[in-house]
Amino acid sequence: MNKQIAALKNGDRKEIEKLYNQYRNGFVLFLSRYGLPQEELTDIYQDAVVALIENARKGLMDHLEVELKTYLFAIGKFMVFKRLKKEKEISAEDLIFEWYDTDNEEAEVSRLREALNRLGGRCYELLNLFYYEGKNLDEIRELMGYDKKDVVKSQKSRCLKQLKEIIENG
């Protein structure tokens, strides 16, 4: 795996900022032809970097066949089209990344979002590895140093329950 991608996977903030600065101007220039204002392009660039890092953390870029820059710019193009409501014009080749849609927020998601801030660190790490990074229970056992997969499983149920209780107890 590419060293830069490995660092992004780790959530290394310095690397992320370096990447941000590396492609920022090129990205804005590349997408300026679609007539969006500069501030909006900057905003889209930030969303594109967020999507890129999310994909890296999910392991979807471990065997990336195109250059990082190409990948990032393709995400950006997709996001610009989405804002311009021209999704239909996006060709299949442009859709080389995954984006888990959270746009249609229900009230429960918002409450959970707040409750996550109050969840214990180890619980959050476990849930994050499972639901965000998409690791399976075996991988989580290994990463978090648990003895058995069953322990991870019961720990996960316990954390989900704890989260529910945080909401219920206000």
Added chain:
Amino acid sequence: MDKSWIDRYFEGDLSPEEEQALLEKVAQDPELRQEWEYQQAVKKAIHRKEREELKSFLQGAEARRGRGKIRLWAGAAASVILLTGIGFYFLRDNSTALAQAYFHPLPNMVSPVVRSADPDTGEVSGAFRAYEEENYADAVSEFKKLGEKPYAALYEGISYLALDSTVAAQRTLSRFSATDAELPLETYRKWYLGIACLKNGEKEKAKALFRELAADDNPVREKAAELLDKIR
């Protein structure tokens, strides 16, 4: 079909036919549906949290871009003024240097006590032996084997810091929170987490931790106050 199918669904482990079967079952069985919808909502909420945090960091990165130029200019000015004997280098970001200056691995305060009380002393003393010999890579993997004990996580985090694996250190040190009964551990956890944040350039987070430490009575109170004073 039970709840473990839901786990397998989120692991991406179901075949298309199995997934279809699960979704049909979810549509019919209210209890299963409730569980399934709850976990979907948790998944969305975690995505939202991660995205919001990263986005706000990137907004900061955008804001820092402009300031970079000023800092460069200030750096040039500083080098001139330094020649005249006035230390003007205060304008530079000093987080990494400070983090390095203030980082000293915590002495082993655990193993001698544990040795008499804990039957599995083999692994415990092995971990601390590696730690005391400054063999931090081995120490990390040995501490991991000790499971969920807060002291093991603390020393694992310190070992990561010694290895310059700042992000791993932050992760490990955020993982546990010791209770009041284990107060010295909690103090040191905050201290080293603060150092890790500082080293990673997350100044505000670091400051918040040091502020907490400077506010109450503990072994690192003075150091925390001193450090707070120096962070620019």
